[in-house]
Amino acid sequence: MASxxxxxxxCFSLQxxxxxGSVSKSRxxxxxxxxxxxxxxxxxxxxxxxGSDRIGIGGENAGRMRSKVLAVSTQVMDESVSxxxxxxxxxxxxxxxxxxxxxxxxxxxxxxxxxxLQRHVHGKSVLVVTNTTIAPLYLDKVVVALTRDNPKxxxxxxxxxxxxxxxxxxxxxxxxxxAIESRLDRxxxxxxxxxxxxxxxCGFAAATFLRGVxxxxxxxxxxxxxxxSVGGKTGINxxxxxxxxxxxxxxxxxxxxxxxxxxxxxxxxxxxxxEVIKYGLIRDAEFFEWQEKNMHLLMxxxxxxxxxxxxxxxxNKAEVVSLDxxxxxxxxxxNLGHTFGHAVETGVGYGQWLHGEAVAAGMVMAVDxxxxxxxxxxxxxxxxxxILKQAKLPTAPPESMTVEMFxxxxxxxxxxxxxxxxxxxxxxxLGNCVFTGDYDRxxxxxTLQAFCKS
Ligand SMILES: NC(=O)c1ccc[n+]([C@@H]2O[C@H](COP(=O)([O-])OP(=O)(O)OC[C@H]3O[C@@H](n4cnc5c(N)ncnc54)[C@H](O)[C@@H]3O)[C@@H](O)[C@H]2O)c1
Ligand SMILES: [Zn+2]
Numbered sequence: 001m002a003s004x005x006x007x008x009x010x011c012f013s014l015q016x017x018x019x020x021g022s023v024s025k026s027r028x029x030x031x032x033x034x035x036x037x038x039x040x041x042x043x044x045x046x047x048x049x050x051g052s053d054r055i056g057i058g059g060e061n062a063g064r065m066r067s068k069v070l071a072v073s074t075q076v077m078d079e080s081v082s083x084x085x086x087x088x089x090x091x092x093x094x095x096x097x098x099x100x101x102x103x104x105x106x107x108x109x110x111x112x113x114x115x116x117l118q119r120h121v122h123g124k125s126v127l128v129v130t131n132t133t134i135a136p137l138y139l140d141k142v143v144v145a146l147t148r149d150n151p152k153x154x155x156x157x158x159x160x161x162x163x164x165x166x167x168x169x170x171x172x173x174x175x176x177x178x179a180i181e182s183r184l185d186r187x188x189x190x191x192x193x194x195x196x197x198x199x200x201x202c203g204f205a206a207a208t209f210l211r212g213v214x215x216x217x218x219x220x221x222x223x224x225x226x227x228x229s230v231g232g233k234t235g236i237n238x239x240x241x242x243x244x245x246x247x248x249x250x251x252x253x254x255x256x257x258x259x260x261x262x263x264x265x266x267x268x269x270x271x272x273x274x275e276v277i278k279y280g281l282i283r284d285a286e287f288f289e290w291q292e293k294n295m296h297l298l299m300x301x302x303x304x305x306x307x308x309x310x311x312x313x314x315x316n317k318a319e320v321v322s323l324d325x326x327x328x329x330x331x332x333x334x335n336l337g338h339t340f341g342h343a344v345e346t347g348v349g350y351g352q353w354l355h356g357e358a359v360a361a362g363m364v365m366a367v368d369x370x371x372x373x374x375x376x377x378x379x380x381x382x383x384x385x386x387i388l389k390q391a392k393l394p395t396a397p398p399e400s401m402t403v404e405m406f407x408x409x410x411x412x413x414x415x416x417x418x419x420x421x422x423x424x425x426x427x428x429x430l431g432n433c434v435f436t437g438d439y440d441r442x443x444x445x446x447t448l449q450a451f452c453k454s
Contacts, residue, residue: 088107088108088112088113090106090110091106092105092106093314093315094318095250095322096318097322100250102250102251104314106225106256106307108259108303108307110255110256111141111257111259112141113145114150117142117191117216120189120216121153121189122187122189123187124152124187125154125185126154126155126188126189127155127175127182127188127190128155128158128193129194130157130192130198131198132159132161133162134194134195134220135157137260137263139157139159142218156182157178158174158177158178160174162197164351167201167236168237169236169245171201172201172205172236175190175209176209179209184209186210186213187214189214189215190202190205190206190209190215192215192216192229194220195221195268196223196227196229199224199234200235200243201235202215203234204236204247204249207247208247214252217229217254218255218257220261220264222264222268222273222275222306223271223356225258225314226275226310226313226317227313227334231317231325232251233246234246248325254314258303258306261306262301267357268354270299270393271354271355271356272356273298273309274337274357274360274393275359276298277291277363277391278334278363279312279316279317281384281426281430282333282336282431282433283316284312285429287316288383289430290312291309294309295391298391299390299391317334320333320334329435330435333433335415336366338424339366339413339415340362340397340406341363342362343401343410344401347400347405347409348398356393357393358397360391361397363388364385365448365451366424366425366426367426368381368450369444372446373443375434380430383430397451401452403454417437420437422435422437425439
């Protein structure tokens with residue numbers, strides 16, 4: 001969608017239209033895109049609950065850019081957190097990408113429901129890709145889920161070393177070695193069992209083995225369940241930079257068994273919440289307000305609160321991905337805080353700060369800059385600080401970071417276009433953001449100076 005936006009496009013807005021002539025009582029979606037400046041995209045989406053709405057665009061692009069938001073779930077969850085989400089019936093969020101659409105199943109005990117996985121395995125062979133930490137915890141369970149009452153399917157597994165430092169070409173080759181040794185063919189299915197590292201690597205292996213085989217995601221961290229397993233970005237790191245080699249490759253399904261979070265270390269849990277908070281800030285005010293009331297439940301791993309946060313996060317990500325799969329513009333808004341955060345990850349060395357921790361500090365800096373520019377109220381600055389503290393996430397970068405370290409990493413950010421650094425900043429009431437290169441550079445300097453000692 002955003003690919004058809006041209007710098008000279010007029011301002012236009014997207015608003016929900018009733019799909020059958022009547023306004024849906026249960027759901028309101030409104031998205032405003034303003035292209036007053038070449039690089040600015042302002043997005044607002046309010047999702048009250050379920051249903052699917054048509055969105056239309058005013059202005060001269062109206063017909064061409066008509067689209068449909070279909071990131072909907074089959075169960076409704078309001079602020080009271082219904083018991084339905086923790087029942088054995090999965091909540092299903094659909095990622096709408098035409099003939100590459102797929103479901104995200106979310107719920108407790110889903111690995112005990114073999115049919116959910118088996119319906120997405122088409123050939124006779126499956127390769128489960130996992131790591132040394134997750135294999136002892138969940139590999140047997142996944143193998144049983146794939147093979148129970150299903151004698152036709154044979155399952156192989158490859159257990160990789162654990163860690164971001166192994167998200168590389170050498171480790172990827174181990175997946176191909178196993179696939180070739182096992183004589184897997186084009187109809188085989190690769191299953192990623194693990195966090196974002198395994199998901200990204202297995203997805204890239206599936207995208208390239210025999211030019212593409214079926215792929216299923218079973219994410220086991222909050223980070224992977226709310227973000228990395230959805231949307232089809234796959235890849236590995238190069239020694240000169242993170243995620244530089246990869247492809248867009250969508251899975252057949254994503255199966256989120258919330259029970260797997262029971263074994264996740266506290267720090268990893270909180271790191272994932274940074275992305276959950278991000279969705280509220282950039283496009284879902286109601287979800288942010290829910291988090292303000294329920295963060296203590298999330299931190300206590302309350303199963304129904306977790307299931308709700310995952311569902312709502314996946315709905316938000318699915319909507320954005322459906323509208324802008326290849327990141328022409330809108331999808332970039334999912335990177336709130338990531339430009340500053342990436343500088344922190346690079347500055348302190350990968351693995352020192354978890355991704356979500358760096359993003360949390362980065363979001364505080366983006367919010368500070370938004371406030372300096374006069375784009376948001378001070379009350380929002382305080383609310384962001386408070387919710388991150390509740391989630392035990394950092395609210396400032398490490399003291400070792402200097403203004404120069406930020407500037408040098410930010411200068412090579414993927415969002416630099418024609419030498420201009422574009423940032424995702426908040427603008428307007430809670431739930432609104434812009435992706436823009438049109439901001440006062442002095443304000444950015446002030447933000448960097450405010451958070452760095454030198
Ligand atoms: N593709 C995308 O859109 C996208 C989005 C965000 C992040 N990512 C990528 O995801 C990666 C980070 O993902 P992550 O935060 O999940 O890290 P991770 O995959 O390294 O997992 C974190 C740690 O938790 C362990 N673990 C995983 N599940 C567990 C469980 N249920 N119980 C106990 N331990 C468990 C892992 O073995 C690992 O040690 C990065 O490489 C990042 O680039 C990709
Ligand atoms: Zn992220």
